[in-house]
């Protein structure tokens with residue numbers, strides 16, 4: 001066995017077996033990390049070592065999502081009264097909300113009902129290094145110290161295709177919120193959006209930000225991960241739709257989800273789709289709309305990759321393929337909801 005750690009292979013490491021065995025899928029080929037590529041870099045010998053990647057930046061976590069709304073009080077009331085989030089700081093124009101450890105994972109501010117008005121991602125790199133690499137890759141970046149009270153140092157760049165601002169930062173201050181409640185989701189799980197050009201969006205996230213390919217449905221819906229969770233960002237190709245598709249929050253288990261669903265019903269929020277189990281990601285899902293008409297997913301049991309060197313998702317009895325490698329799914333009921341039924345509106349693009 002080579003002495004290198006899986007996440008910090010040296011340049012003489014052989015490529016992981018899955019790279020050699022699963023290169024027939026052309027979509028998959030752009031997701032492979034190859035530390036031997038020109039531009040690949042390794043920081044080893046540190047507890048905070050940056051995972052080896054040829055990307056300019058390596059995102060480690062989806063941190064927060066910004067929402068603009070014409071009725072801040074109404075959306076904040078939904079997030080606190082219905083979803084049981086905690087307001088950590090607020091002004092008349094803006095509220096920072098959290099589910100737990102981080103200062104915020106949702107920011108709600110006055111505007112024209114623009115969901116996913118910006119997205120914050122934690123990165124492994126020193127921000128000066130990230131800024132330099134992004135500039136070298138040809139992207140316009142800006143360093144800001146006034147984004148939010150808990151993130152005094154942020155690198156900004158705009159997402160290609162959508163011009164959505166992306167905030168890159170190293171870590172947030174703690175929220176002071178501890179423990180859990182019967183209702184509150186455990187964390188912000190993922191953010192899904194429409195994209196006019198799927199291939200270039202996928203390339204941007206993988207080649208520039210260090211995301212890895214997890215699954216694709218048909219030729220129009222791609223799922224990308226930045227850590228062990230199956231996806232933190234997913235994009236549906238569309239030229240007729242734009243903006244956010246849905247935002248998703250993780251529940252601890254099915255009992256937690258059921259408790260929340262009864263709570264939703266008590267507040268007259270009815271499900272639009274589910275409960276069901278997705279094929280891609282295998283998460284048990286429900287979808288409903290918030291007061292602004294934004295689609296909100298509550299999920300549990302999403303696939304995880306514990307070992308990137310092996311490259312497959314931790315086996316689960318509800319998988320149909322063993323090992324469960326990233327794959328391209330047929331756009332059918334199995335990929336969308338293995339329990340049935342289908343909701344065609346959810347895949348409309």
Ligand SMILES: [Fe+2]
Pocket residue numbers: 190192246248297
């Ligand atoms: Fe989702």
